Amino acid sequence: MVFHRILMQVIWVGVILSTIMAATATTFPLALPNCPDSCGNVKIPYPFGTIDGCYLNDTANIDDGYYFINCTSNAQGQPQPMIWNLNVTSISTESSEIDIQMYNSIDCYDQSGRPLSPDNAMSLYAPSFTVSVTKNKFVAVGCDTYAILSGALNGQLSRVGSESTCNKTLSVVNGTCSGIGCCQMAIPQDLTKIAFEAYSNSNHTQVWNLNPCSFAFVIQEDKFNFSSDYLISLRNNETLPMVLEWAIRAETCEVAQNTGNCICGGNSTCIDLKNRSGYRCQCRVGYRGNPYLKDGCQDINECDVKEANNCTSNQFCVNDVGLYHCLCLEGYHLDGEACVPNQAAPKLSLAISLAIGIIVGLSLLFVGGFWIYWGLQKRKLIKLGEKFFQQNGGLLLQQKLSNHKGSVETGKIYSAEELKKATNNYDECRVLGQGGYGTVYKKILPNNKVIAIKKSKIGNQTQIEQFVNEIIVLTHINHRNVVKLLGCCLETKVPLLVYEFITKGTISEHIHDKGLSSILSW
Ligand SMILES: *[C@@H]1O[C@H](CO)[C@@H](O)[C@H](O)[C@H]1NC(C)=O
Ligand SMILES: *[C@@H]1O[C@H](CO)[C@@H](O)[C@H](O)[C@H]1NC(C)=O
Ligand SMILES: *[C@@H]1O[C@H](CO)[C@@H](O)[C@H](O)[C@H]1NC(C)=O
Ligand SMILES: *[C@@H]1O[C@H](CO)[C@@H](O)[C@H](O)[C@H]1NC(C)=O
Ligand SMILES: *[C@@H]1O[C@H](CO)[C@@H](O)[C@H](O)[C@H]1NC(C)=O
Ligand SMILES: *[C@@H]1O[C@H](CO)[C@@H](O)[C@H](O)[C@H]1NC(C)=O
Ligand SMILES: *[C@@H]1O[C@H](CO)[C@@H](O)[C@H](O)[C@H]1NC(C)=O
Ligand SMILES: *[C@@H]1O[C@H](CO)[C@@H](O)[C@H](O)[C@H]1NC(C)=O
Ligand SMILES: *[C@@H]1O[C@H](CO)[C@@H](O)[C@H](O)[C@H]1NC(C)=O
Ligand SMILES: *[C@@H]1O[C@H](CO)[C@@H](O)[C@H](O)[C@H]1NC(C)=O
Ligand SMILES: *[C@@H]1O[C@H](CO)[C@@H](O)[C@H](O)[C@H]1NC(C)=O
Numbered sequence: 001m002v003f004h005r006i007l008m009q010v011i012w013v014g015v016i017l018s019t020i021m022a023a024t025a026t027t028f029p030l031a032l033p034n035c036p037d038s039c040g041n042v043k044i045p046y047p048f049g050t051i052d053g054c055y056l057n058d059t060a061n062i063d064d065g066y067y068f069i070n071c072t073s074n075a076q077g078q079p080q081p082m083i084w085n086l087n088v089t090s091i092s093t094e095s096s097e098i099d100i101q102m103y104n105s106i107d108c109y110d111q112s113g114r115p116l117s118p119d120n121a122m123s124l125y126a127p128s129f130t131v132s133v134t135k136n137k138f139v140a141v142g143c144d145t146y147a148i149l150s151g152a153l154n155g156q157l158s159r160v161g162s163e164s165t166c167n168k169t170l171s172v173v174n175g176t177c178s179g180i181g182c183c184q185m186a187i188p189q190d191l192t193k194i195a196f197e198a199y200s201n202s203n204h205t206q207v208w209n210l211n212p213c214s215f216a217f218v219i220q221e222d223k224f225n226f227s228s229d230y231l232i233s234l235r236n237n238e239t240l241p242m243v244l245e246w247a248i249r250a251e252t253c254e255v256a257q258n259t260g261n262c263i264c265g266g267n268s269t270c271i272d273l274k275n276r277s278g279y280r281c282q283c284r285v286g287y288r289g290n291p292y293l294k295d296g297c298q299d300i301n302e303c304d305v306k307e308a309n310n311c312t313s314n315q316f317c318v319n320d321v322g323l324y325h326c327l328c329l330e331g332y333h334l335d336g337e338a339c340v341p342n343q344a345a346p347k348l349s350l351a352i353s354l355a356i357g358i359i360v361g362l363s364l365l366f367v368g369g370f371w372i373y374w375g376l377q378k379r380k381l382i383k384l385g386e387k388f389f390q391q392n393g394g395l396l397l398q399q400k401l402s403n404h405k406g407s408v409e410t411g412k413i414y415s416a417e418e419l420k421k422a423t424n425n426y427d428e429c430r431v432l433g434q435g436g437y438g439t440v441y442k443k444i445l446p447n448n449k450v451i452a453i454k455k456s457k458i459g460n461q462t463q464i465e466q467f468v469n470e471i472i473v474l475t476h477i478n479h480r481n482v483v484k485l486l487g488c489c490l491e492t493k494v495p496l497l498v499y500e501f502i503t504k505g506t507i508s509e510h511i512h513d514k515g516l517s518s519i520l521s522w
């Protein structure tokens with residue numbers, strides 16, 4: 001019962017954790033369904049697996065079973081992935097590499113030159129895996145040392161050797177492995193089933209105080225930095241990092257695909273190994289995941305990852321099945337390869353619009369102001385006219401004229417405007433004559449009636465009634481030899497009298513001129 005409860009709790013924690021994981025990041029399946037995909041901190045992708053049915057059982061390969069990872073507990077009780085009793089630190093499906101911890105080979109002597117350990121050869125019987133050429137170096141450490149590495153290369157035995165020397169006068173240089181106390185060599189391509197061993201030329205008898213042992217190992221190059229410590233501190237059973245390359249070691253892609261044995265999943269490509277039979281799988285461009293699973297390669301959203309797309313700041317990213325494409329942002333258009341801003345419509349500058357506004361405004365103000373001024377002036381003139389009309393006895397005259405209605409002919413009261421038009425604004429050229437009583441103008445009315453206008457002079461108010469009576473009398477006189485008064489205009493400061501125009505000359509001409517006096521009789 002207790003066990004069941006714990007199991008349920010573990011399952012619940014697992015469900016919650018996997019839900020959180022799924023929500024926070026796109027998870028690519030690594031292992032077969034219902035198979036554990038890790039051991040401790042190490043991810044275990046298919047074709048590797050930790051339990052039966054979860055790793056590739058390559059029956060075509062006589063050395064099958066090597067994709068099995070033994071997930072055991074280490075001395076600290078933590079899960080420890082192992083392959084052939086070697087620690088596994090990482091497995092990659094992308095680079096097809098597996099990182100392991102490999103033992104070194106050690107050959108120690110006592111002070112008298114007797115060997116302490118009879119057989120120290122180290123071997124790695126791994127037919128599916130090759131030692132990475134680019135990542136590893138074969139190293140011999142010691143002052144009286146040589147080492148041999150051997151392995152299978154296309155079915156042939158291959159050997160490489162190295163030798164290092166040093167004595168008290170030839171001091172070791174930290175950080176360099178070039179023959180003094182340390183010697184390193186490249187590993188042949190595609191070497192499998194390796195074995196290596198350290199040897200001594202003269203049982204370390206001459207350098208025993210400095211270095212009693214010889215060492216040989218294959219080590220991940222970027223994790224190795226030689227120092228004099230290696231000469232004394234390397235121990236038996238010590239393991240060092242090493243990189244192996246793995247593949248599906250059976251047949252070529254073509255054969256595997258034709259026989260239906262190719263395990264490469266959807267959206268992946270099969271890649272033949274260069275110099276030997278076997279293949280690898282690789283997700284297509286735009287996909288990521290485990291290409292050895294049926295649906296392992298999944299479309300990556302390049303738009304979510306800045307480094308995965310090269311859309312510029314003028315573009316936005318659209319994720320497609322497999323790949324992605326970049327589109328121009330709003331306000332930009334494609335010009336060749338690049339997105340360039342759309343041509344903006346030419347805009348009036350603020351200064352110009354302001355200037356136009358001010359000019360139009362001022363013009364309206366000016367026209368309006370002028371119109372108001374003109375209206376006021378006209379009103380003033382009318383008022384002035386009315387004032388003069390009254391001053392000059394206009395009302396009295398109007399009254400008297402209405403009393404005489406019905407009589408033969410009455411005078412007319414002209415407006416100042418009418419007379420002004422007719423005399424061309426009292427143009428001097430139309431002046432007929434001048435006397436003590438005022439100036440006389442000639443004018444033609446719109447009905448072609450020719451008249452004479454006299455600008456009379458009224459000294460003071462008392463003369464007004466007299467003047468009005470005179471006008472009334474004059475308008476009623478109708479004599480051949482008396483100039484007929486037609487009317488008057490009282491709207492001007494000086495009253496204007498309108499007479500019939502006579503072409504026969506002035507009185508003085510008739511009086512003084514002998515020729516004319518005969519025409520008119522008194
Ligand atoms: C691999 O498969 C063969 C045949 O299918 C079987 O006999 C063998 O036991 C399997 N090996 C493992 C380790 O599962
Ligand atoms: C896994 O390793 C442990 C300890 O090294 C060993 O006892 C066990 O037999 C191994 N399991 C298999 C299946 O090889
Ligand atoms: C494997 O690693 C553990 C620590 O995780 C270490 O204690 C153990 O000695 C290692 N074994 C080998 C063979 O490298
Ligand atoms: C040196 O070691 C070899 C074995 O490695 C041994 O056969 C030989 O006797 C040793 N020589 C001396 C002088 O101890
Ligand atoms: C030390 O090395 C030098 C150069 O290889 C050599 O001449 C010399 O004899 C060596 N000394 C000893 C004690 O081995
Ligand atoms: C190797 O060690 C030496 C000192 O022992 C140090 O100066 C050098 O930087 C180290 N090189 C690397 C690559 O760590
Ligand atoms: C090399 O480095 C070690 C420490 O890593 C130091 O103890 C030793 O003295 C150094 N040797 C030389 C020759 O610098
Ligand atoms: C090395 O390890 C093996 C077991 O893996 C053990 O039997 C042997 O005693 C160890 N050697 C030393 C020197 O610790
Ligand atoms: C390849 O991926 C696409 C989308 O990710 C999917 O629809 C398609 O089925 C996949 N092809 C195969 C053969 O699995
Ligand atoms: C193929 O093998 C030949 C001979 O073993 C070797 O020279 C060549 O570098 C190898 N090519 C590759 C790509 O591994
Ligand atoms: C980046 O853009 C260029 C065209 O501008 C294209 O050819 C290239 O494939 C793009 N790179 C990636 C990783 O998509």
